[in-house]
Amino acid sequence: MPQDAPTAAPRGTTPPPVPLATRVAFGFGAVANGIKDNGFNYFLLLFYSQVVGLDARLVGVAIFVALLCDAISDPVVGTWSDNTRTRWGRRHPFMYAAALPLAISFWFLWNPPLGWSQTALFWYLLLLAVTIRTFMTFFEVPSSALTPELTQDYDQRSGLIALRYYFGWTGGNFMTVLSFGVIFPAFATAAIADGRFNPEAYSVYGLIGALLIFLSVMVCAAGTHSRIPQLMPPPPSRPGGLVRIIREVRETLGTRSFGALFIATIFGAIATGLAASLAFYLNIFFWRFSSEQIAMLTFGVFVSAILGGILAPAIGRRFGKRRGAILAGLVAFLGAPLPIVLRLLGILPSAAEAPWVFWVVALATIVDVGLIIAFQILATAMMADLVEQAELRTGRRSEGTFFAAISFIRKAVTGIGVTAASLVLGAAGLEAGLDPGQVPESVSLRLGAVYVPVILSLWMTMIAILSLYRLERADHEANLAALAARRRAP
Template sequence: MTQDYNDRSRLISYAHFFAWSGGNFMNIAMFFIVFPLFVTGSMSEAVSSRAPYTAYGVIASVLIFISIMVSSAGTHSRIPTLYSPPQQRKLTVPKIFKEIFETLANRSFVSIFAASMLGAMGLGLKASLHLYFVSYFWEFTPAETGYLSIGIFLSAFIGFKIAPFVSERMGKKNGAIIVGLVAFVAAPIPICMRLFDMLPANGDPIIFWFNLIFGIVDLGLIICFNILVASMLADLAEQSELETGRRSEGILAAAITFAKKSVQGLGVLMASFVLTLAQFPKGVSVDDVSDQAIWDLGAYFVPIVTAIYLVMIGALTSYKLSKEDFEENLRRLQDRTITEHRQ
């Protein structure tokens, strides 16, 4: 929809802002509406009950369907501004796979592909253990957990605003690496401070406010990182067209999505591994979990998730497309188009 280097980051910022905000709306509904309707006790009781999740699944399915239809209808008017598809060709199965391989055999794409796989693994690990941390490690109430989720709206706004700025000032690759290092290395700091008794006891208001403010800023940086990486991927479309003669945005995006979905389950498996190492009991209240198991949960989680994200950042260093390269690719494609029209 745009061929401007920085405008792509701005456009993708909007997509991520609404994606995070919409998804977070459902998260808040879970804690403020669904959980209170079915459970009146502690957070640990709520997350171990089946009924809230059944209701949530039905509500979420309906809203997801509505959002898909609204998004499709809302973007229909943009179709004339998109690239026209090439003339139909007769393709054999070997030819199809050959063209897919040609498109994906790009060093910069492999860099993003590897980083996306590692990022999805880390996300699966964090998401699977999130309720364990808010319920047992921090002992937040359902209301407090819901208020933490409200902070995600501010995080989405922070990422939305700073990603284009970082793209212009640092470039996408350098910006993603610097912002990513700060965000992902800093993310476990609250857990580490709790492990080393640098925070007040659970229940103190300072615990909630510290996690809220720290989480808003850190997640905002993570969203900024995700926007920059998505924009880096979009910039590969012209390079791929220059090398193969075909526009392949669909293949590039589909490959990344496939990698994320297929590997995220490994993060869930790793979460089970962490719980096993910590000897964490199943389906019990906070009072029935030993202090040692809770401490071990944080102690095993922090180094594992940090290592995953550091390797992910390292993978991005192999990305080679700069702003100058991107603009040169556009110029060469324009020259090619002019030459073809003259022939």
Template structure:
């Protein structure tokens, strides 16, 4: 038998749902692109200590996410399970972001502790919004393919918001001046960057809360049972041991470690490896945005054609091929020299294609994670969307921190000097940096591809689960 067609999600709902990711996108870009160089080159902490601080902070903070997800699944108010958390997160997000970029002069040890604590505060405040927001996806639609269509708006807005502020930073706040030709070292530029982030993040969270309030802010029809603390922890563990969920998390370990490594080293690569002029740094966010727009277009049809797991594996493989092409070609002596007319256009072309395939992979992972919710409900009898999406964020935070830590170690191991000037770093240092960056990236994504192919859920399985949960006779499963 065929399941009744699910109602289409209104376009305005997709826009409202997607807008909430702007805060997360700004946070991610800030941590991945500017935090290392700000605390290393501007504040004066050694790069390996900055990487260590971020990793420690993210791992500690990541344990907060499952608690938020678990509690939001059990929140019972007239505004539903998720919206009280969204409204409560607005002020903490803005305040914590401001504090992160305004460290006091407490010396090396004091600044290191401040960085750890302020990083934890930012991540926790963002989680108060991000976990409940993401958990609304399975509630917005149960349609297998429309989940991919809806989640792509979240990625689009997250990247647009983060890249817009990144572009502002490169083109305006951190642009070179006669007094400070190295614009990325301008302390006052980071003040403007911080305030802009505060305004954009708070506005984004208010938008998603108000935009989805009428449709979703309702008392839940069914809640998981309340148990003693020890039993609650055991129940959380049983839920998170879902085989499909663990498979996605395994792929994510590789993928997000690679993302952390790539973003944390991006400024170093563009400034010191490719020696792009300062104006070229402002074009990089635009290039990434074009890649995200391509991902927004290609993710749904590729998913329908190949199925989610095969599409995710294929997109991840293509992304790393295009992303590493400039470095592999440069090491082989086949890429144009720095300053040649073709160098920047070729690099931006490869970056655009790599970004499109990588972001399409992330969109598909978000859609697959929503499918895990019904699989878990079949096994446990309860819907725990918040816990699953929090578990995914838990993994991202831990693993991205490892990637950032790896970037700090990579920069230090390559012998990269402090206060380095573009064009003045020894060629041997640059070659070591490129070689190990290429090897580590290829290993990370190769692992992700292999694990994606083991994801056990598909479209026919999803239809069968929905039918059983509705008490209907399941349709035939196609092998």
């Protein structure tokens, strides 16, 4: 157990350089959310609808309702952690408390009772989805709020967030590669020839994921514990209760730049939920990839994570975060659905007809996902830079409030994307329980034809709104200088 932390440094003290071990521990914390997102975005709809037998529409509704319930916890935890006073600082008590219940509930999610009615399975899924997302909020919001406290430097923040995204993507991607490359093939039996549809495979997936989630949370909390004395202390206690909290949140977030990020995140979260939920459906039913091919395709995301982590800081230094994010986003989001469009036009066949198509899709995926990761890193760093702007206006440090606001909207509207994915499956005529070989070509093509225009319209709207963000490097440095002068004033 970590030792008690000394008293926090006086407000305004410039944080010392962050040691490499601390940076790695901070980044490794994203493995937990990466595994959770991997499971919820990629496997949950497939598992509960195609393996367990729960109607896909009920799965979509359960995920959507759970997201709405969970979204309520984000602003609560964000504001709570901003104002918490303990010997372990503002953030760490929440992080430590989340580890065990988060891991246990994740395991139960992938071990539902078989033979239950549709109604019972729906409530089982809903209860566990709410539990997991709530405890993830207790970890993710406070730990993400550490970013602007660990360093004030414009470029170093991008580097910290790059580590966070690298571990988040590689952690989630590790589970996908492990599943398609090892777990699913190992559970292919005479009765269930394709291990992707064997419920026992998902029990193993849940156990490994739960253990890694627990390890990730504890490494992040313990590895950043020594920085507690250098973190910002909570503001003085103020009277006013709920009315005061609501007023302060409105004051903190009431800027054009935050509004642009907030609304852009709405469209981005819907697109992410839609794309993630249909990713394996497209790979299995549209491209006709085998489990081994999907494992290889997903393995390429490890390369993408490295590519994105390298590109984001470089692009930010060269173009600034806003322009860099827009540039990376335009290339990534226009290129991502291009292979699907080429197949719809008859230029690319399916992988079953021409094995070389797999390598075209794999290369395109590596580059596009790398650019998407770079975009996400820069957009998150843009949020971190708003903290000092708000402190200059309000006199309060509100890191938790900022990161909770974005987490809130991502969770609230990603459910719309997941629900939309279930509607797309229905529109394409893809029925539950079908083997890929039983799906007609017309259904596969209809799936791609519906998906492409919807996802493109969401992504391009997000980029257009993001362009309204106005905080650049010079503005951030001016804010730091103004805050330093204010703190030196008698």
